[in-house]
Amino acid sequence: GENVEQHPSTLSVQEGDSAVIKCTYSDSASNYFPWYKQELGKRPQLIIDIRSNVGEKKDQRIAVTLNKTAKHFSLHITETQPEDSAVYFCAASEGNAGGGADGLTFGKGTHLIIQP
Amino acid sequence: ETGVTQSPTHLIKTRGQQVTLRCSSQSGHNTVSWYQQALGQGPQFIFQYYREEENGRGNFPPRFSGLQFPNYSSELNVNALELDDSALYLCASSQFPGELFFGEGSRLTVL
Numbered sequence: 375g376e377n378v379e380q381h382p383s384t385l386s387v388q389e390g391d392s393a394v395i396k397c398t399y400s401d402s403a404s405n406y407f408p409w410y411k412q413e414l415g416k417r418p419q420l421i422i423d424i425r426s427n428v429g430e431k432k433d434q435r436i437a438v439t440l441n442k443t444a445k446h447f448s449l450h451i452t453e454t455q456p457e458d459s460a461v462y463f464c465a466a467s468e469g470n471a472g473g474g475a476d477g478l479t480f481g482k483g484t485h486l487i488i489q490p
Numbered sequence: 491e492t493g494v495t496q497s498p499t500h501l502i503k504t505r506g507q508q509v510t511l512r513c514s515s516q517s518g519h520n521t522v523s524w525y526q527q528a529l530g531q532g533p534q535f536i537f538q539y540y541r542e543e544e545n546g547r548g549n550f551p552p553r554f555s556g557l558q559f560p561n562y563s564s565e566l567n568v569n570a571l572e573l574d575d576s577a578l579y580l581c582a583s584s585q586f587p588g589e590l591f592f593g594e595g596s597r598l599t600v601l
Contacts, residue, residue, distance in 0.1 A: 378532075380532075408589070417580070418580070418592045419592070471589040471590070472538070472586055472588060474545075475538070476546055477525070477535025477536075477537075477548055478533075478590070479535070482530075
């Protein structure tokens with residue numbers, strides 16, 4: 375089955391700086407890669423996703439890049455703000471956005487801390 | 491507000507007992523997925539129900555079972571509880587094959 379590795383486990387950046395979180399996956403059949411943000415005690419929320427036929431996608435301060443050959447994808451957050459502090463999870467699926475028969479395979483998460 | 495609601499929010503059980511967790515999907519959604527999130531870990535796929543049928547299953551033993559009802563709400567049942575079953579259980583609904591919308595979860599503690 376799919377295996378997703380996520381680094382770093384904790385990332386501390388100064389407010390206004392950029393943050394980058396990286397993930398690798400093992401199953402070359404995976405074609406959908408979402409990123410979820412989970413604030414303490416809250417539900418995971420989808421913040422951005424990318425499909426394997428696209429190399430990069432951007433939404434305001436957030437961008438995701440995908441390298442299919444190397445089987446890795448990254449989340450980039452620019453001009454970080456205090457409300458960006460949360461745990462971020464990457465995930466992969468060879469099915470649809472809902473995960474399909476094998477579901478979404480998640481990384482272990484990155485705790486992003488924005489220092490004032 | 492995503493509209494996915496779960497109950498109960500917290501519960502404590504003892505080893506060997508059985509538990510039922512409930513999930514009401516967001517209006518218009520026909521698919522429900524269940525995930526287990528251990529402390530400090532990412533969610534792990536348990537199973538998915540689409541139109542009342544199990545549509546896929548992760549690496550969980552048969553003592554984890556589920557149901558989806560005609561109104562697309564769902565139940566997760568866990569028999570013979572073990573200490574390692576202590577976790578946050580997340581339900582997510584979607585309009586197949588669209589993105590998942592998660593509920594706030596049910597925090598299960600097994601003593």
